Amino acid sequence: MSEADVIVIGGGVTGAAVGLGLLEEGAERVVIFDEQLPSQRLSRGNFGLTWFMCKGANNPIYAQWCRMATKAWPAFAAQLMEETGYDIELEWTGGAVHAFGEEQFRQYAASVEAITRSCREVGLDYPVRMLNREEFAALIPEMPLGEEVSGAMYTAEQGHINPLLLLAALRSAFQKRGGTYKGAHSVSAISPKDDGSIAVATSRGTYHCKKLVVAAGHGSPRLLTPLGQKLPIYPQRGQLMVSERYQRVLKVPVLCTRQTPDGTFLIGLSTEDAALSSEVTIDAMKNQAANAIRLFPLLKKLNWTRSWGAIRVMTPDGAPIYTRLDRFENITVLALHSAVSLTPLHVKMIAPWILGTNEAPQISHFSNKRFNV
Numbered sequence: 001m002s003e004a005d006v007i008v009i010g011g012g013v014t015g016a017a018v019g020l021g022l023l024e025e026g027a028e029r030v031v032i033f034d035e036q037l038p039s040q041r042l043s044r045g046n047f048g049l050t051w052f053m054c055k056g057a058n059n060p061i062y063a064q065w066c067r068m069a070t071k072a073w074p075a076f077a078a079q080l081m082e083e084t085g086y087d088i089e090l091e092w093t094g095g096a097v098h099a100f101g102e103e104q105f106r107q108y109a110a111s112v113e114a115i116t117r118s119c120r121e122v123g124l125d126y127p128v129r130m131l132n133r134e135e136f137a138a139l140i141p142e143m144p145l146g147e148e149v150s151g152a153m154y155t156a157e158q159g160h161i162n163p164l165l166l167l168a169a170l171r172s173a174f175q176k177r178g179g180t181y182k183g184a185h186s187v188s189a190i191s192p193k194d195d196g197s198i199a200v201a202t203s204r205g206t207y208h209c210k211k212l213v214v215a216a217g218h219g220s221p222r223l224l225t226p227l228g229q230k231l232p233i234y235p236q237r238g239q240l241m242v243s244e245r246y247q248r249v250l251k252v253p254v255l256c257t258r259q260t261p262d263g264t265f266l267i268g269l270s271t272e273d274a275a276l277s278s279e280v281t282i283d284a285m286k287n288q289a290a291n292a293i294r295l296f297p298l299l300k301k302l303n304w305t306r307s308w309g310a311i312r313v314m315t316p317d318g319a320p321i322y323t324r325l326d327r328f329e330n331i332t333v334l335a336l337h338s339a340v341s342l343t344p345l346h347v348k349m350i351a352p353w354i355l356g357t358n359e360a361p362q363i364s365h366f367s368n369k370r371f372n373v
């Protein structure tokens, strides 16, 4: 098929979610092109948290958006299971961010108060509270805390999933609903036509569509620059480490440490400006291992078997970019961090906005125009 109603460039978690949403919303002939380079492992190599906590500290609309997404997760995971048979291992056990020492505890408490206040201004609840050391220890009784841990911020209303299964489930749901997923198709150029249609040149031929969605992560700027569109994203590397399996002792994920249902631990919260290299480094792994052991000394006993790096797509204010191109209204660009957490909204709210069937009031807030580009 070289004609499509909607083409999505990028079959990561954002493109796959939006592709699914477009079909749910009634679009026909939706095609996803995905380059599938081995270095592009962002949607497979992330930490798998479905969180709202800490997001949108100075941006209540973003805080609200994250909260809405998180609330939608349990029903969304159930829908994916029903449609595809994939259990994406959603555990809805809450989540915590630990504090070392009294000063950090006070800072976290102040930030929880500040976000709670700013959420209240837009009529939004922010069900996050501080736990002192004893309360935090009681939450995860089988996981003794390091001596320096003073407590944690905590919410019962978030969770974690398996990123590989999420991506597989989204692509499967997309195809089961009639979408066409074309892996190993690299898009080289986007050419808008006078009649509003768009020609999309790929490594395997040229396709035409009425609407185009660019969700190609770090691949997006090179496609948009020739159209005169700047996309102010920058790369930030994160590294993760995985342990051997161990009995299930950590049932509530902590920002930098979680244990999966099969017993492996994942640690990692490194943030490095490292251009587009997804290599792992001994320094970053040493740092995060030391940090994780300060939190949970038990981790010292485990063998750590694998590690990898992946490159976050960051925007200047940390919030997503959902934008239509000024000169080409039929082209929408999506570029963001936290796309796992936001997946249910990409299906249920971003897709209808792209088709023009419904526009959630928050979406205009995430236009690229806020960066004066």
Ligand SMILES: Cc1cc2nc3c(=O)[nH]c(=O)nc-3n(C[C@H](O)[C@H](O)[C@H](O)COP(=O)(O)OP(=O)(O)OC[C@H]3O[C@@H](n4cnc5c(N)ncnc54)[C@H](O)[C@@H]3O)c2cc1C
Residues within 6 Å of the ligand: 009, 010, 011, 012, 013, 014, 015, 033, 034, 035, 036, 037, 040, 041, 042, 043, 044, 045, 046, 047, 048, 049, 050, 051, 185, 186, 187, 188, 215, 216, 217, 218, 219, 220, 223, 237, 238, 239, 240, 268, 310, 311, 312, 313, 335, 336, 337, 338, 339, 340, 341, 342
């Ligand atoms: C270490 C780490 C931990 C993270 N943890 C979390 C977390 O716990 N929770 C959370 O919500 N988020 C997390 N993230 C962020 C999350 O992984 C990303 O927001 C998400 O994967 C972005 O998905 P995407 O589909 O937008 O981009 P990508 O995954 O980069 O997908 C873009 C796709 O576009 C394709 N592409 C690029 N150029 C072209 C082209 N020219 N033609 C065709 N295809 C093309 C690529 O092949 C790729 O598949 C984490 C990120 C990192 C690095």
